[in-house]
Amino acid sequence: xxxxxxxxMKNITKRFGNFTALENMNISVKRGEIHxxxxxxxxxxxxxxxxxxxxxxxGTYEGEIYVDGQLLRSANTADSQKTGIAMVxxxxxxxxxxxxxxxxFSSKMLYNRIGLVDYKAMHKECEKVFQSIGLDxxxxxxxxxxxxxxxxxxxxxxxxxxxxxxxxLDEPTSSITKIEVNNMMExxxxxxxxxxxFLYISHKMDEIFALADRCTxxxxxxxxxTVSREDFDLGKIISMMVGRDIGAVYPKHTPKIGAEKLRVExxxxxxxRVKGRNVVDNVSFMLKTGEILGFAGMVGAGRSEICxxxxxxxxxxxxxxxxxxxxxxxxxxxxAMSNGISLLTEDRHESGLFLQDKTVKxxxxxxxxxxxxxxxxxxxxxxxxxxxxxxxELQIRAxxxxxxxxxxxxxxxxxxxxxxxxxxxxxxxxxxxPTRGVDVGTKNQIYHLIYNLADAGIxxxxxxxxxxxxxxxxDRFLVIAEGTIKGEMSRDEASEETIMQYxxx
Amino acid sequence: xxxxxxxxxxxxDSLAYRLLNFKEMSAVVPIVVLxxxxxxxxxxxxxxxNWWAILRTxxxxxxxxxxxxxLLMTKSMDLSVGQVVxxxxxxxxxxxxxxxxxxxxxxxxxxxFGALIGxxxxxxxxxxxxxxxxxxxSMQFVLLGIATQLVEGVSVTGFPKWFQNIGAWKLFDFxxxxxxxxxxxxxxxxxxxxxxxxxxxxxxxxxxxxxxELCGMKVKNIRRTAHxxxxxxxxxxxxxxxxxxxxxxxxxxxxxxxxxxxxxxxxGTSNYGGRGSIIGAMLGxxxxxxxxxxxxxxxxxxxxQYVGMGISMIFAIVFDYWRTRVTMTQVR
Numbered sequence: 001x002x003x004x005x006x007x008x009m010k011n012i013t014k015r016f017g018n019f020t021a022l023e024n025m026n027i028s029v030k031r032g033e034i035h036x037x038x039x040x041x042x043x044x045x046x047x048x049x050x051x052x053x054x055x056x057x058x059g060t061y062e063g064e065i066y067v068d069g070q071l072l073r074s075a076n077t078a079d080s081q082k083t084g085i086a087m088v089x090x091x092x093x094x095x096x097x098x099x100x101x102x103x104x105f106s107s108k109m110l111y112n113r114i115g116l117v118d119y120k121a122m123h124k125e126c127e128k129v130f131q132s133i134g135l136d137x138x139x140x141x142x143x144x145x146x147x148x149x150x151x152x153x154x155x156x157x158x159x160x161x162x163x164x165x166x167x168x169l170d171e172p173t174s175s176i177t178k179i180e181v182n183n184m185m186e187x188x189x190x191x192x193x194x195x196x197x198f199l200y201i202s203h204k205m206d207e208i209f210a211l212a213d214r215c216t217x218x219x220x221x222x223x224x225x226t227v228s229r230e231d232f233d234l235g236k237i238i239s240m241m242v243g244r245d246i247g248a249v250y251p252k253h254t255p256k257i258g259a260e261k262l263r264v265e266x267x268x269x270x271x272x273r274v275k276g277r278n279v280v281d282n283v284s285f286m287l288k289t290g291e292i293l294g295f296a297g298m299v300g301a302g303r304s305e306i307c308x309x310x311x312x313x314x315x316x317x318x319x320x321x322x323x324x325x326x327x328x329x330x331x332x333x334x335x336a337m338s339n340g341i342s343l344l345t346e347d348r349h350e351s352g353l354f355l356q357d358k359t360v361k362x363x364x365x366x367x368x369x370x371x372x373x374x375x376x377x378x379x380x381x382x383x384x385x386x387x388x389x390x391x392x393e394l395q396i397r398a399x400x401x402x403x404x405x406x407x408x409x410x411x412x413x414x415x416x417x418x419x420x421x422x423x424x425x426x427x428x429x430x431x432x433x434p435t436r437g438v439d440v441g442t443k444n445q446i447y448h449l450i451y452n453l454a455d456a457g458i459x460x461x462x463x464x465x466x467x468x469x470x471x472x473x474x475d476r477f478l479v480i481a482e483g484t485i486k487g488e489m490s491r492d493e494a495s496e497e498t499i500m501q502y503x504x505x
Numbered sequence: 506x507x508x509x510x511x512x513x514x515x516x517x518d519s520l521a522y523r524l525l526n527f528k529e530m531s532a533v534v535p536i537v538v539l540x541x542x543x544x545x546x547x548x549x550x551x552x553x554x555n556w557w558a559i560l561r562t563x564x565x566x567x568x569x570x571x572x573x574x575x576l577l578m579t580k581s582m583d584l585s586v587g588q589v590v591x592x593x594x595x596x597x598x599x600x601x602x603x604x605x606x607x608x609x610x611x612x613x614x615x616x617x618f619g620a621l622i623g624x625x626x627x628x629x630x631x632x633x634x635x636x637x638x639x640x641x642x643s644m645q646f647v648l649l650g651i652a653t654q655l656v657e658g659v660s661v662t663g664f665p666k667w668f669q670n671i672g673a674w675k676l677f678d679f680x681x682x683x684x685x686x687x688x689x690x691x692x693x694x695x696x697x698x699x700x701x702x703x704x705x706x707x708x709x710x711x712x713x714x715x716x717x718e719l720c721g722m723k724v725k726n727i728r729r730t731a732h733x734x735x736x737x738x739x740x741x742x743x744x745x746x747x748x749x750x751x752x753x754x755x756x757x758x759x760x761x762x763x764x765x766x767x768x769x770x771x772x773g774t775s776n777y778g779g780r781g782s783i784i785g786a787m788l789g790x791x792x793x794x795x796x797x798x799x800x801x802x803x804x805x806x807x808x809x810q811y812v813g814m815g816i817s818m819i820f821a822i823v824f825d826y827w828r829t830r831v832t833m834t835q836v837r
Contacts, residue, residue: 313719334721343719351715356779358712366709367720369702377700420720 006031006197007166012063014047014056021047022221034188034198036212040241040439044221045201049168053087054080086159087168094151096144101126103143104158129161133187149180156187168199173207178467185211203439205234206468217241242441250472253451257475258289261459262428267319269309279305281483287459292450294474295463296499302483303463304346307430311343312336342426344418346433352417353405361387361401363416368423390419395445411442429453432463447473467496479503528773532788535821539795547802557679559794564687566761567790568742571694572735574769574786578711579728580778581630582766584641586739588648589622590758593743595652595661598753602663612744619740620733627732631725652755660754664747672748683745690738695783703727711778768793771821
């Protein structure tokens with residue numbers, strides 16, 4: 001029996017100069033299914049979706065795409081949209097200064113009889129669409145006031161209103177919390193029942209297992225295999241993704257925990273704009289030598305703020321810091337650095353990397369420049385030696401330390417930021433989302449690295465929105481919600497359920 | 506990059522790539538073109554007197570173009586430099602000629618005046634967080650008002666003889682004080698940018714000040730210092746200018762702001778911050794003076810010069826845009 005395919009991609013090949021991004025890619029998507037596409041960063045997922053969505057027009061790639069049996073000849077993204085393909089990008093690209101309904105109608109506004117924008121009709125229609133997917137948002141609010149998850153759902157609504165038959169979700173959960181993920185999945189399932197087909201791009205296995213009907217694994221620009229739900233197997237899919245057996249995702253580790261290293265007392269950080277509100281409220285805890293302490297909680301619970309407070313990059317109204325039992329003053333980043341504290345920020349584009357024409361070397365050495373002096377001047381040799389050493393240690397894949405950091409893949413960029421923290425030779429390392437947007441292979445390397453650092457006697461705080469990751473790598477947990485510590489538990493006591501209980505209390 | 510654009514890939518080792526990869530190339534090429542035009546149309550173009558004039562005027566503007574390039578690299582700008590020059594020369598002249606304050610004392614005062622203006626600019630931009638465009642534009646009007654009000658349209662004269670002698674002094678019958686100052690500021694600036702830790706930090710701050718802050722750099726200090734330095738050097742230029750002309754008017758430096766920024770950009774300094782060259786800024790200002798010289802020789806007098814300058818600047822900038830695209834797409 002011939003299957004009913006809504007979308008077929010046949011022998012898609014896409015080249016950039018000498019570089020082949022996609023090679024003979026074959027993917028068939030059944031009508032009404034949730035089809036996951038998984039692969040490491042740089043495997044070609046994004047390029048594939050851009051081809052499908054018409055960002056790369058017909059003719060700039062080889063091979064054919066059939067939608068409903070019709071050959072797709074998109075000259076631009078608008079053409080693809082007309083054939084019913086909608087895309088919700090990883091970085092939500094909404095117009096944040098406009099209202100929700102203006103965003104929904106951004107491609108074509110509704111007009112009244114004299115040719116002016118008909119806001120009433122737009123709001124009304126918005127509410128109708130929102131109701132149908134179970135969304136409770138006022139169409140008159142400004143898009144910028146919504147959180148990432150809400151913006152994402154609005155983009156879903158936009159796709160639904162434009163009668164999209166296929167919705168592409170590009171890593172939809174990379175910046176939303178666990179509860180929001182569940183919420184989003186429910187909406188996806190609901191829409192699936194209404195007959196919409198989903199292409200779900202992700203490298204988070206638990207989500208794919210929870211949601212997808214079938215899953216296509218791609219690697220190095222080639223489609224490796226498509227697996228049906230019955231045959232889903234974590235180990236198998238991961239080994240298909242990385243092309244080799246990486247062993248356990250989370251390596252085994254026996255902690256060697258020593259005496260108290262850092263003690264924080266009554267840390268309070270005020271809200272930036274709202275007077276009288278604290279994002280971190282009277283937080284006290286301690287961290288031992290060689291310990292990996294996990295901060296669990298929702299996005300916006302105040303976890304990053306605590307780390308930034310310790311690092312001196314957020315002003316606190318109260319708070320005492322003790323390192324090795326002695327009180328130290330941390331008023332700015334330089335104080336923290338000279339006390340052996342180092343921070344890996346959660347957003348590597350916003351506050352982690354120097355992009356533009358800056359090289360791997362520039363990025364690696366940025367925080368230790370004063371140490372690389374030779375007399376009055378900066379020593380090129382010292383800088384090159386330091387960055388080469390770190391590049392080797394972290395196995396950063398780049399042509400040389402002089403390569404531009406923008407030419408690196410996400411995982412390697414993350415290693416560069418991590419490398420910069422390590423070059424500062426910290427005793428206390430604060431890792432805010434160390435594996436965000438990083439593929440499975442690199443994650444594994446980062447876990448190994450964290451263990452090695454802990455074994456070397458470095459005290460580490462890890463923040464991660466991926467609970468399984470946190471549960472597996474940390475020795476002790478603090479659950480943080482609304483800027484306070486709601487609970488503390490050891491590795492044995494902790495489980496997803498117990499942590500969530502504290503977090504949503 | 507659009508999908509349709511044909512990407513003529515240049516080999517990284519090729520001579521063309523290496524030549525184009527110099528930031529200063531966008532100033533060198535137009536200069537060479539101008540030199541050829543100049544030599545062809547006028548046999549007197551290459552003579553010593555002409556070049557002395559070109560280099561001398563370049564030097565006055567160039568002393569300020571260098572800190573302006575630094576400002577652009579930190580993603581800031583200063584639209585008040587021209588009026589700092591104007592107001593400083595007027596105030597300096599009044600102190601020396603009318604109030605009989607000894608020149609060295611007046612010199613110190615005027616440099617401090619420059620530092621104060623720079624500090625106010627820097628404080629409002631860096632600490633208060635007002636966009637540099639608004640702050641320095643407002644400052645431009647404040648200083649414009651002061652300068653014109655103080656002299657009321659006439660020029661101030663009466664500097665001591667020895668002071669004017671400094672302006673007339675020549676080494677090897679060619680090199681003047683302002684040329685030496687230009688060269689000194691340029692050399693210090695170049696080595697600061699390319700060799701020192703602070704120079705590197707300045708470029709990093711221009712690329713991403715948030716990250717720079719988290720890397721423990723003194724972001725506010727460096728940005729504020731750049732503003733103070735710019736106004737101080739503008740005041741210095743004003744003094745040198747007075748020494749040369751023996752008088753001061755409120756018109757000195759009037760249209761410099763934009764020209765200095767464009768000179769820096771032609772020399773490969775990015776107006777998006779984080780990238781730049783001091784040698785390029787120096788060449789950029791020299792280019793603009795040669796251009797004016799050639800335009801006069803062609804017979805474009807008066808206001809037509811502006812048209813010629815504008816068009817040729819567009820060419821220089823388009824060349825820089827093309828050059829960056831050819832050399833930058835290599836990484837992909």
